[in-house]
Structure formats: structure tokens, C-alpha cells
Amino acid sequence: MxxxxxxxxxxxxAPLLVLMVVAxxxxxxxxxxxxxxxxxxxxxxxxxxxxxxxxxxxRVLGNTMRIALxxxxxxxxxxxxxxxWMRGLGSRGRMIALALxxxxxxxxxxVRTYAWIVVLGNGGIVNRALQWSGLTxxxxxxxxxxxxxxIGMANVLLPFLVLPLFAAMIRIDDxxxxxxASLGAPPRTIFWKVYFPLTLPALAAGALLxxxxxxxxxxxxxxxxGGRVPMISNLLDTLINQIPRWEQxxxxxxxxxxxxxxxxxxxxxxxxxxxxx
Amino acid sequence: MKRRTxxxxxxxxxxxxxxxxxxxxxxxxxxxxxxxxxxxxxxxxVGYIEPFTxxxxxxxxxxxxxSLGKLRALVExxxxxxxxxELGSGTLVQAKNLKLxxxxxxxxxxxxxxxxxxxxxxxxxxxxxxxxxAWRAGAKAPKNWAEFFDTKAxxxxxxxPDFPHYSLPFAVMATGVPADKLFPLDVETGFKKxxxxxKDIAVWWKAGAQPPQLMKDNEVQYVICWSGRVVGDPAxxxxxxxxxADLAYFSIVKGSKPEDRAAAYKLMYEMSLPANQAKAATVxxxxxxxxxxxxLLPKDKLSDFPSSKQNKSVQWFQNAEWWAANGEAVNKKxxxxxxxx
Numbered sequence: 001m002x003x004x005x006x007x008x009x010x011x012x013x014a015p016l017l018v019l020m021v022v023a024x025x026x027x028x029x030x031x032x033x034x035x036x037x038x039x040x041x042x043x044x045x046x047x048x049x050x051x052x053x054x055x056x057x058x059r060v061l062g063n064t065m066r067i068a069l070x071x072x073x074x075x076x077x078x079x080x081x082x083x084x085w086m087r088g089l090g091s092r093g094r095m096i097a098l099a100l101x102x103x104x105x106x107x108x109x110x111v112r113t114y115a116w117i118v119v120l121g122n123g124g125i126v127n128r129a130l131q132w133s134g135l136t137x138x139x140x141x142x143x144x145x146x147x148x149x150x151i152g153m154a155n156v157l158l159p160f161l162v163l164p165l166f167a168a169m170i171r172i173d174d175x176x177x178x179x180x181a182s183l184g185a186p187p188r189t190i191f192w193k194v195y196f197p198l199t200l201p202a203l204a205a206g207a208l209l210x211x212x213x214x215x216x217x218x219x220x221x222x223x224x225x226g227g228r229v230p231m232i233s234n235l236l237d238t239l240i241n242q243i244p245r246w247e248q249x250x251x252x253x254x255x256x257x258x259x260x261x262x263x264x265x266x267x268x269x270x271x272x273x274x275x276x277x
Numbered sequence: 278m279k280r281r282t283x284x285x286x287x288x289x290x291x292x293x294x295x296x297x298x299x300x301x302x303x304x305x306x307x308x309x310x311x312x313x314x315x316x317x318x319x320x321x322x323v324g325y326i327e328p329f330t331x332x333x334x335x336x337x338x339x340x341x342x343x344s345l346g347k348l349r350a351l352v353e354x355x356x357x358x359x360x361x362x363e364l365g366s367g368t369l370v371q372a373k374n375l376k377l378x379x380x381x382x383x384x385x386x387x388x389x390x391x392x393x394x395x396x397x398x399x400x401x402x403x404x405x406x407x408x409x410x411a412w413r414a415g416a417k418a419p420k421n422w423a424e425f426f427d428t429k430a431x432x433x434x435x436x437x438p439d440f441p442h443y444s445l446p447f448a449v450m451a452t453g454v455p456a457d458k459l460f461p462l463d464v465e466t467g468f469k470k471x472x473x474x475x476k477d478i479a480v481w482w483k484a485g486a487q488p489p490q491l492m493k494d495n496e497v498q499y500v501i502c503w504s505g506r507v508v509g510d511p512a513x514x515x516x517x518x519x520x521x522a523d524l525a526y527f528s529i530v531k532g533s534k535p536e537d538r539a540a541a542y543k544l545m546y547e548m549s550l551p552a553n554q555a556k557a558a559t560v561x562x563x564x565x566x567x568x569x570x571x572x573l574l575p576k577d578k579l580s581d582f583p584s585s586k587q588n589k590s591v592q593w594f595q596n597a598e599w600w601a602a603n604g605e606a607v608n609k610k611x612x613x614x615x616x617x618x
Contacts, residue, residue: 056613063616122496144480144496227439227481228618235612241344243371243605 068214144226168202314341324557388549395566400526433498
């Protein structure tokens with residue numbers, strides 16, 4: 001591609017670029033700057049010092065990461081076998097299974113989250129079934145704790161893991177697996193030596209996407225956490241809307257952004273290594 | 278616009294301005310307010326906006342929700358279209374300290390008789406509401422806060438507000454501190470009491486609709502919640518004793534237009550009339566600031582209302598000044614406490 005045609009291409013994306021800069025990048029820079037600049041006082045690091053003096057906000061951030069990690073692992077445990085099973089279906093079965101995975105996207109996240117209350121509440125379907133069958137005497141607390149938040153988040157985010165994973169799995173050439181079998185490898189070896197490594201980049205990408213989305217979750221912890229599972233978005237809501245200390249919120253958001261970028265960079269490194277070998 | 282009509286309009290302009298300020302005010306076609314929404318917003322519409330629009334021809338556009346962050350964004354972005362903002366007693370003091378609202382010209386409002394606490398320099402106290410104890414019908418009824426916090430004698434899951442200024446004072450009262458000695462609030466004692474029963478607190482609510490719903494679902498049996506959400510419903514028991522009375526205010530947004538303010542003061546006047554307040558109270562069981570209101574309310578419903586004589590006398594008033602000075606520090610402790618749940 002020569003220089004002139006590259007410039008021509010730029011003309012086509014310029015409107016989008018302007019929109020992104022004006023509507024997205026500029027506000028983010030302004031938001032990040034809030035923590036450093038105060039009207040009439042100039043540069044300040046006070047809001048970051050505040051974070052160090054009262055580490056409770058950083059602990060909430062740590063708690064958020066922990067829950068995001070748990071939800072991501074739960075997603076992998078459910079999502080990987082699901083995607084693998086879908087690969088083995090016929091074309092019609094795949095279509096139905098895909099539709100079922102994507103279906104929740106069409107339902108509002110609020111509705112999906114509230115639905116869990118009907119299913120998992122003290123008087124919900126699961127608890128009534130458990131008590132009716134005599135497995136438990138008292139209702140099991142599925143909700144208003146970390147378990148409830150994890151279930152809700154895993155449910156909402158499952159398609160983000162399953163779709164890229166499924167796309168990678170159906171691209172795997174069956175002949176590779178057959179070749180391994182013809183050389184005498186038992187199914188377990190075929191899976192771990194051939195199949196799994198081929199799905200690893202997509203698994204890592206999907207898991208990372210889920211993890212990053214988890215960090216910003218607001219609705220699910222607010223409803224299913226019962227206020228007992230402090231997460232960073234809910235804390236930011238308090239700081240922005242109630243107190244309102246935008247400067248403090250900006251400092252926390254900056255740290256969250258940096259942590260996310262570091263994780264993303266680590267992933268890119270891993271990914272490049274994986275595709276290089 | 279065609280050129281000719283533009284010229285016509287331009288020549289008409291000086292004539293209009295000659296008529297003076299009075300007609301400029303008459304030109305206001307609508308004003309905008311930010312209020313807390315839901316049934317409370319409907320009660321404003323029925324009780325105050327309808328008679329106001331009938332008299333003046335000015336429409337009122339309502340928006341919600343009314344977070345303090347929104348007010349800060351309005352003022353800092355320099356917008357002038359919204360004139361009225363609903364605030365709680367605590368957020369009123371915060372907004373005043375942050376210079377987001379301006380004093381009310383009470384002479385221009387010229388209100389009917391009002392309870393003194395409702396006539397704030399920066400806010401028109403338009404609606405009394407209470408934070409009280411309530412329970413699922415059939416649960417053993419506690420008589421005071423010590424009993425409410427006694428999870429052995431009164432077994433059942435609790436649901437408390439996820440706001441320190443609505444939860445901590447009651448925890449302190451449960452240790453035996455009388456209402457008139459509550460402030461300055463002994464925060465440590467409050468947290469200690471909450472820590473004692475934290476296993477029995479199933480949900481910390483953020484939205485006022487949560488506690489009644491959770492009681493109906495039998496997820497929790499005892500709650501601290503806003504009175505308007507539970508009174509009059511046979512599914513719940515409730516007790517105003519030891520409850521916290523509070524006021525919601527309307528304030529003038531900083532930088533709003535003078536002609537909008539003039540209209541807003543007329544709307545405030547409508548809010549001060551007991552007949553309008555009685556109408557608003559048919560929509561929601563929160564009450565306006567007129568001392569004469571009791572006489573206009575249905576006798577059998579008086580026990581539902583936060584400011585009726587029988588209920589007002591057994592409650593205490595939120596100390597907004599103390600929370601404005603200490604709220605942020607307590608909030609940090611609150612987050613730390615929640616991490617330890």
C-alpha cells in the first residue's frame with residue numbers, strides 16, 4: 001500500500017477518530033487529571049496520599065480483583081467443557097446451542113440478575129427443591145454473599161468466554177487429532193498435548209476479557225451482593241454520586257486503569273510467546 | 278426562519294423589553310426540577326405542580342434521580358436550565374458547603390405557616406419522612422432499638438441501610454444512649470454493636486424499595502427502612518418510636534436564571550399550602566411542613582404520617598451539621614467495616 005492510498009484510508013476513519021477523541025479519550029484524560037489538578041490550587045498529589053493513609057479503598061480494589069479472579073475461574077470451568085461439547089455437535093445442534101448461549105445477551109442484565117433471586121432465594125426454586133427432597137432442613141444462603149455475586153457474574157459473562165473459545169475450537173483440524181490417534185496416543189494425551197494447547201490462546205483471550213469486565217461490574221454486586229460484597233464500581237458510585245469526591249474517585253480509577261493495563265500487557269507478552277513457538 | 282419574519286421579530290424586541298421585568302417573568306414557559314422520583318415525584322405532581330401550572334401556566338419538567346454528583350456536574354458545567362434540586366438534610370449542608378446552591382429569597386416565597394426546621398436559609402423543607410423499624414407480619418414485635426438489635430430474643434434476619442447516617446445512630450441507641458445525647462455520635466460504639474449482629478444482617482440496602490420486597494420474599498424479617506415504604510401495608514408491622522425524622526428540601530441551583538427562580542418561588546408557595554400538602558399525602562405517606570396539616574388528613578391514617586403530632590413527638594431529628602462535618606471520615610470506616618463482613 002502506498003502513501004497516498006494510506007492517507008485516503010485515513011479520510012474514511014477520520015470521523016470515527018474525531019468521535020473517539022472528543023467523546024471518549026478527552027473525557028478520560030480530563031477525569032484522570034481531576035486527581036492532580038484542583039481549581040485555584042494547581043498540582044496536587046493529596047488524593048493519592050489520601051489513598052495511602054486510608055488503605056481501605058485499595059483493599060476494596062484488592063477484593064474486586066479476588067472476586068473477578070474467582071468469577072473468571074468459574075467461567076472457565078463451565079465454559080470450556082461447554083464450548084468443547086458444542087464443537088462435537090452436528091451443524092444444527094451447534095446452531096441451537098449457540099443461540100442458547102447468545103440468548104441472554106438479548107435480555108436486560110437487570111432482569112437476568114433479578115431472575116437469580118427467584119431461582120436462588122430462600123423461598124426460591126432451588127431451595128424449595130432441596131428442602132422438599134430432604135437434602136437440607138434450612139434454606140441454603142446462595143444470595144447476598146460472594147457466592148451469589150460469582151454466580152451472577154459468571155452467568156452474565158459466559159458468552160464472552162464461550163464464543164471466542166468455540167470459534168477457535170471449530171477451526172482445529174480434526175486430522176491433527178486423528179494423526180495423534182493413529183500414532184498411538186490415548187485420548188487423554190491427545191487432549192492435553194494437541195487439543196488443549198491449540199485452544200489456549202483463545203482461552204487466555206476470553207478469560208482475560210471476562211476478568212477485565214468483572215473488574216467493572218456494578219449491577220450484579222449491587223443486587224446479588226446484598227451490600228456485603230464491596231467492589232470498586234459500587235465504591236466509585238458512592239464517591240461520585242453521594243459524597244461527591246470526584247478527585248478521590250479519579251485517583252482510584254487511575255490505579256484501576258493502570259492495573260488493568262499491566263494485566264493486558266502481560267497477556268500480550270504471553271500471547272506473542274505462544275504464537276511465536 | 279424567513280428574513281421577513283426575522284426583521285419583524287427584531288423590531289418587536291425593544292417593545293417587549295420596555296414592558297419591564299414583570300413581563301419577562303411571564304415569558305417563562307417551563308422550569309426544570311430534579312427530584313427523587315417514584316411515588317414521591319408523583320406526589321409533587323399531584324399536590325403542587327398541578328395547582329401551580331393551573332395558576333401560572335408554567336409547566337414543570339421533573340427529572341430524577343437526585344444525586345449530589347449530578348448537582349455538582351450541573352453547576353460545574355455552567356448549565357442554567359435546572360432551577361430546583363431536591364436534597365436530603367445531609368446533602369443540603371454538603372451542597373451549601375460546596376457552594377452548589379444559593380440562599381432562598383424567603384420574602385419572595387412568602388409561604389403559609391411552616392414548621393421552623395423546614396424554613397432553612399438554603400432549602401424549602403417540603404417533605405417529612407422517617408427512618409423506622411419494621412418487621413414482617415407475624416414476627417415478634419420489638420418495642421425499642423435494644424430489642425431490635427437483640428437477635429437472640431428477636432430471632433430473624435435483618436436488613437439495614439447501606440448508609441452510615443441511617444444505620445449507625447440506631448446501633449448507638451441500641452446500647453442505651455438516649456436520642457437527645459446521640460450527637461456527637463459515638464461512632465466506635467455504633468460499629469461495635471453492628472459487629473455483634475453482623476451475621477444476622479442478610480442485606481445492606483441501597484434502594485428504598487429493597488427492604489419491603491425482601492420482607493415479602495421472607496429473605497429477612499426485620500428492617501430499618503423509610504416509613505413510606507411500609508406503613509398502611511398489612512404485610513408489615515412498624516414502630517415510629519425512636520425513629521429518625523428527616524426532611525427533604527428543595528434548593529435553588531447555583532447559576533440558575535432569575536426568571537426561573539421567580540417561578541420556582543411561586544411553586545414553593547404552593548408547597549406551603551396545607552390543602553396541597555394533604556393532596557400530596559394521598560399519593561405517598563410523607564407529609565408537608567404545615568403545622569395545620571393534621572386537621573386535613575384522614576383521622577384513621579394519622580398514625581401513618583411522619584409529622585403527625587403522635588409520631589413526631591416520639592422521634593428525633595437527624596443531625597445534618599454533624600454528618601456534613603464527619604460524614605466522609607465515617608464513610609471510610611464504613612467501607613472498612615463492610616470489608617470485614
